[in-house]
Amino acid sequence: MVVDYTHPSAVNANVAAYAAANLSFVVGTTGGDEAAMRATVADGAASTAYALIAPNMGKQIVALQAALEAAAATFPGAFAGYTLSVTESHQSHKADTSGTAKANVAAFSALGAPLPVDAIVKVRVPADQVGEMGVPEAALSGHAFHTYRLVSGDGSVRFELQHNVCGRSVYAEGTVDACVFLAQRRAGGDAVRVYNMIDVLRAGEMS
Ligand SMILES: NC(=O)C1=CN([C@@H]2O[C@H](COP(=O)(O)OP(=O)(O)OC[C@H]3O[C@@H](n4cnc5c(N)ncnc54)[C@H](O)[C@@H]3O)[C@@H](O)[C@H]2O)C=CC1
């Protein structure tokens, strides 16, 4: 079992190598071409690789992402006319825009409040992270703060949704569950060979 937390510039080539070697692998690295990664595994007729690829391995955060996607499927356009703004703060060495924010923005878009990815505000300067975002100094080297704001057209209704993570434990725990889930799929010879973290939650791993 391979676990990949590397870099956006490396992850697609890494995935191609894992798939060619018919490995089972979990990818947490964000900022790559996820559609291409999925296709690399799913389209290989002779391949026996199994992959789980997800922009967030934190199960509670994934549950929130799934809830937003379910809301969008149930009530498409429910926030039409609202304006969405998104701010995310991560450790200064993070190269890409939050993959989690991108996934949730896609759900908000289906809810009727679209936002271009390049309008997601990235905070990467430690002084701003402490001063503006309230990141504890001890978490500067590893944190993920996300704030989503929705404001109605006339400004009379406002929503604010936050998930603020300090450290990496929540991802480590989810990654272990993802590995167990994927090993079970492989052992069972499942026809589906590419999964995400929502599949892990649906399989009962939320606890
Ligand atoms: N899906 C999730 O829940 C999470 C995703 N991430 C993502 O994982 C990625 C890594 O994040 P961090 O751990 O903060 O980065 P980091 O820079 O602290 O660690 C990355 C490590 O990968 C190594 N590396 C880089 N290219 C490599 C390659 N081609 N082959 C092997 N090793 C290579 C680096 O030397 C470094 O040790 C980022 O895209 C980040 O956003 C991080 C935390 C949670």
Ligand SMILES: O=C(O)C1=N[C@H](C(=O)O)C[C@H](O)C1
């Ligand atoms: O780099 C991180 O730390 C994280 N990256 C992922 C992302 O881009 O969304 C998940 C989480 O935000 C932590």
